[in-house]
Amino acid sequence: MKRLSILGSTGSVGRNVLRVADQFRERFSVTALTAGRNIELLAEQVMHFTPEVVVVLDEDLARQLKKMVTAERHLEILHGLDGYRAAAALNSADLVVSAMVGSAGLLPTIAAIEAGKTVALANKESLVMAGELVMDTARKKGVSIIPVDSEHSAIFQCLAGHRRQDLKQIILTASGGPLLDKSAEELDGITPEMALCHPTWKMGPKITIDSATLMNKGLEVIEAKWLFDVPLELIRVMIHPESVIHSMVVYQDGSVIAQLSSPDMRVPIAYALSYPERLPLELPLPDFVDIGSLTFREPDLEKFPCLALALEACRIGMTMPAVLSAANEAAVDAFLSHRIGLRRIGEVVEYVMAKHKPIPNPDLSDILSAADWARLTAGEGTRLPSPPTVYSLCASEPGNGGQV
Amino acid sequence: MKRLSILGSTGSVGRNVLRVADQFRERFSVTALTAGRNIELLAEQVMHFTPEVVVVLDEDLARQLKKMVTAERHLEILHGLDGYRAAAALNSADLVVSAMVGSAGLLPTIAAIEAGKTVALANKESLVMAGELVMDTARKKGVSIIPVDSEHSAIFQCLAGHRRQDLKQIILTASGGPLLDKSAEELDGITPEMALCHPTWKMGPKITIDSATLMNKGLEVIEAKWLFDVPLELIRVMIHPESVIHSMVVYQDGSVIAQLSSPDMRVPIAYALSYPERLPLELPLPDFVDIGSLTFREPDLEKFPCLALALEACRIGMTMPAVLSAANEAAVDAFLSHRIGLRRIGEVVEYVMAKHKPIPNPDLSDILSAADWARLTAGEGTRLPSPPTVYSLCASEPGNGGQV
Numbered sequence: 001m002k003r004l005s006i007l008g009s010t011g012s013v014g015r016n017v018l019r020v021a022d023q024f025r026e027r028f029s030v031t032a033l034t035a036g037r038n039i040e041l042l043a044e045q046v047m048h049f050t051p052e053v054v055v056v057l058d059e060d061l062a063r064q065l066k067k068m069v070t071a072e073r074h075l076e077i078l079h080g081l082d083g084y085r086a087a088a089a090l091n092s093a094d095l096v097v098s099a100m101v102g103s104a105g106l107l108p109t110i111a112a113i114e115a116g117k118t119v120a121l122a123n124k125e126s127l128v129m130a131g132e133l134v135m136d137t138a139r140k141k142g143v144s145i146i147p148v149d150s151e152h153s154a155i156f157q158c159l160a161g162h163r164r165q166d167l168k169q170i171i172l173t174a175s176g177g178p179l180l181d182k183s184a185e186e187l188d189g190i191t192p193e194m195a196l197c198h199p200t201w202k203m204g205p206k207i208t209i210d211s212a213t214l215m216n217k218g219l220e221v222i223e224a225k226w227l228f229d230v231p232l233e234l235i236r237v238m239i240h241p242e243s244v245i246h247s248m249v250v251y252q253d254g255s256v257i258a259q260l261s262s263p264d265m266r267v268p269i270a271y272a273l274s275y276p277e278r279l280p281l282e283l284p285l286p287d288f289v290d291i292g293s294l295t296f297r298e299p300d301l302e303k304f305p306c307l308a309l310a311l312e313a314c315r316i317g318m319t320m321p322a323v324l325s326a327a328n329e330a331a332v333d334a335f336l337s338h339r340i341g342l343r344r345i346g347e348v349v350e351y352v353m354a355k356h357k358p359i360p361n362p363d364l365s366d367i368l369s370a371a372d373w374a375r376l377t378a379g380e381g382t383r384l385p386s387p388p389t390v391y392s393l394c395a396s397e398p399g400n401g402g403q404v
Numbered sequence: 405m406k407r408l409s410i411l412g413s414t415g416s417v418g419r420n421v422l423r424v425a426d427q428f429r430e431r432f433s434v435t436a437l438t439a440g441r442n443i444e445l446l447a448e449q450v451m452h453f454t455p456e457v458v459v460v461l462d463e464d465l466a467r468q469l470k471k472m473v474t475a476e477r478h479l480e481i482l483h484g485l486d487g488y489r490a491a492a493a494l495n496s497a498d499l500v501v502s503a504m505v506g507s508a509g510l511l512p513t514i515a516a517i518e519a520g521k522t523v524a525l526a527n528k529e530s531l532v533m534a535g536e537l538v539m540d541t542a543r544k545k546g547v548s549i550i551p552v553d554s555e556h557s558a559i560f561q562c563l564a565g566h567r568r569q570d571l572k573q574i575i576l577t578a579s580g581g582p583l584l585d586k587s588a589e590e591l592d593g594i595t596p597e598m599a600l601c602h603p604t605w606k607m608g609p610k611i612t613i614d615s616a617t618l619m620n621k622g623l624e625v626i627e628a629k630w631l632f633d634v635p636l637e638l639i640r641v642m643i644h645p646e647s648v649i650h651s652m653v654v655y656q657d658g659s660v661i662a663q664l665s666s667p668d669m670r671v672p673i674a675y676a677l678s679y680p681e682r683l684p685l686e687l688p689l690p691d692f693v694d695i696g697s698l699t700f701r702e703p704d705l706e707k708f709p710c711l712a713l714a715l716e717a718c719r720i721g722m723t724m725p726a727v728l729s730a731a732n733e734a735a736v737d738a739f740l741s742h743r744i745g746l747r748r749i750g751e752v753v754e755y756v757m758a759k760h761k762p763i764p765n766p767d768l769s770d771i772l773s774a775a776d777w778a779r780l781t782a783g784e785g786t787r788l789p790s791p792p793t794v795y796s797l798c799a800s801e802p803g804n805g806g807q808v
Contacts, residue, residue, distance in 0.1 A: 157661060161565020166682040169689070238692060248664070254671050254687040256664040257561060260652070267658050278570040283658040285573070288642060288700035296692035 005032035005093035007084060007108050008100035010041045012204040013122040013148060016265045017097050018045060024279055032087040037061060043068040052076060053090060055083035084108040089115035095273065098123045099148070101206055102329050103371055106130060113143045120272035122148035124223045129322035130367050131226030145227065146272040151220055152227055153268030154246035154259035159228065162251060169250040170230060172220055173240040174299065175200050177211040180241060184303055190342040192335060200243040200263045209332045213345055214299060218310020222321050225314060232314050237307065239297045244286055262286045305346040309353060318358035319370035326371035327352035330378035340382050348381040409436035409497035411488060411512050412504035414445045416608040417526040417552060420669045421501050421677070422449060428683055436491040441465060447472040456480060457494060459487035488512040493519035499677065502527045503552070505610055506733050507775055510534060517547045524676035526552035528627045533726035534771050535630030549631065550676045555624055556631055557672030558650035558663035563632065566655060573654035574634060576624055577644040578703065579604050581615040584645060588707055594746040596739060604647035604667040613736045617749050618703060622714020626725050629718060636718050641711065643701045648690055666690050709750040713757060722762035723774035730775035731756035734782035744786050752785040
């Protein structure tokens with residue numbers, strides 16, 4: 001029986017983790033659940049999975065939750081960062097699923113690693129903001145970090161059984177999101193509601209918008225760089241609208257190993273939960289004859305500058321990826337609340353990056369300060385009528401930045 | 405330095421093995437070369453690679469070869485089956501490449517295994533005719549058999565690093581050959597010259613015709629069954645005209661691992677020669693954006709009955725696959741020498757299979773006798789104006805026989 005602590009159980013990944021845990025109750029028990037504000041769903045999950053510990057954002061929510069789950073006697077209800085950290089480091093947890101949204105996932109993920117827990121990592125900001133620090137800590141503690149993202153799970157599966165020194169390139173595929181075929185002008189009129197309709201994946205709002213701008217793919221490049229310890233130059237992004245091939249690894253003999261599946265988050269989630277075993281998920285197999293054809297194209301970095309910005313932040317390194325990530329979070333938030341248009345997201349991120357003086361060899365507090373600064377500066381950027389571009393980070397890189 | 409004994413060095417696979425060996429002379433030396441009648445090319449290969457032993461089909465050819473390579477002092481020239489067996493079991497060989505064409509490859513392959521040599525297997529008839537016997541001997545001798553066929557190499561690569569008990573299906577891809585889109589009527593007018601133009605792979609005449617009739621894919625299914633020890637029901641054939649995905653393995657969680665490369669025989673050959681390492685072949689990587697799209701469809705068993713016959717022979721087992729293989733060899737020979745039309749190949753094979761009473765638990769001599777009988781009976785079939793179909797082996801299996 002593997003005991004799971006699920007950080008972010010009410011989000012899209014968290015809910016799918018619980019579906020898998022529920023399907024295989026003889027293999028998994030749930031020892032901790034954490035959420036932000038969605039205490040209605042959390043209360044249901046508590047009643048169903050009977051964890052020992054549950055964590056919410058603040059004391060008031062904790063009090064409300066307590067009333068909703070009175071029948072549960074042995075339940076400890078915690079709140080805030082200390083609560084999330086406690087859930088991440090819980091003695092009774094064998095595997096910590098890090099599935100909180102955005103930069104809030106960083107400190108709990110580090111707490112899990114420091115407590116020596118195997119981490120199933122869905123929170124990409126942990127590696128985008130503090131990849132070097134997180135991976136160093138994992139190495140020191142001998143902790144395995146197993147990716148949950150479909151692309152990183154694919155790469156992880158394509159690396160298994162083959163020699164790392166033979167690796168020549170990682171091809172990170174991207175569906176291209178719901179706006180792939182829109183013209184630059186059409187992008188101006190996109191509302192949050194339109195951008196939230198992803199063609200192949202059902203996910204939370206933040207990652208769906210990041211998919212639409214291709215920022216998500218940029219964050220995934222940074223994540224892959226740290227997770228698999230490969231230089232940026234060996235990572236190539238390729239648009240593959242059918243989302244059947246989830247990524248590929250090219251070896252030096254010209255052989256390419258690819259991982260494919262139906263676009264269902266339970267496939268990579270189950271693999272992370274049960275690795276190295278595979279669970280009989282009873283999902284329909286991808287029907288290649290039915291799919292008919294798999295297509296590929298280069299990403300358009302002019303139309304989707306967020307990808308170029310992410311590659312540039314990765315190249316600069318230091319605190320720049322944390323600034324990129326935090327500025328993007330603030331800008332996406334502004335878009336979702338109708339304060340800015342979709343194309344302004346990239347402009348705001350570029351504005352913040354241009355203003356940032358990256359700090360070399362940052363420690364955790366440098367990273368967190370830089371991210372806080374980036375959020376404030378992004379707020380400033382969203383309020384400007386059209387933020388002045390201090391210098392164009394994209395202009396010098398018209399090609400696929402990470403491509404070899 | 406790995407010392408290679410190459411059985412069938414003047415064939416398509418043999419020549420590519422030597423190209424790879426030549427490109428990596430610091431890793432490979434050639435200790436034996438064998439051929440049939442092509443002594444001109446063999447003589448060139450001997451001068452270039454200076455093996456210890458060389459083998460040709462008969463004494464007369466051996467004498468002729470001797471005159472052509474007089475400068476080579478320490479060269480032993482052998483001939484016939486004993487010669488091929490000696491080359492296969494040579495003390496100085498570390499790896500035996502079994503790349504003779506057709507059933508002639510069986511006994512030398514067994515000789516290599518009995519001598520405890522690692523075998524890079526390109527001769528599919530060894531496993532089609534005597535799969536159980538060959539694999540049993542390999543297990544007893546602790547010998548590794550590494551596939552050279554691009555499809556089986558792909559499966560081998562897709563199994564590495566994943567648990568065998570999680571395997572759910574093998575998808576063997578087929579280019580569909582040069583006649584994929586011809587109508588049944590058009591197939592009647594196909595000449596050997598037309599059938600020898602394969603759209604994606606450059607190979608020898610026998611295998612090119614087998615590709616055109618899809619018999620090759622049927623033989624590959626039987627080969628895969630023995631090589632990977634999986635029941636026929638778990639092997640599915642899928643037409644994939646671009647020949648980029650060389651095969652796939654489906655696991656029980658719905659995850660599919662695929663191997664892809666440009667259609668160049670050197671990729672699987674080099675992998676077999678250097679496994680588990682990969683050689684820096686300096687081949688162009690498959691350009692997915694350039695390829696544009698990968699497509700898939702079901703094989704048409706009515707138009708290509710040879711595939712259905714092979715699946716049926718595999719299902720029947722015993723001596724039937726050996727009979728299928730030998731009858732097909734004779735029929736392809738008759739087609740290549742303009743004695744029968746292309747569509748008669750399947751008819752002749754079906755005629756021979758219908759006449760055969762399979763022998764249970766066959767030993768090697770049962771298998772060889774059944775094959776000899778099948779060749780004679782196929783000759784009889786090719787001379788009939790239109791061989792009577794004793795019963796229709798295909799009629800009962802309209803679907804993809806190996807499909808689950």
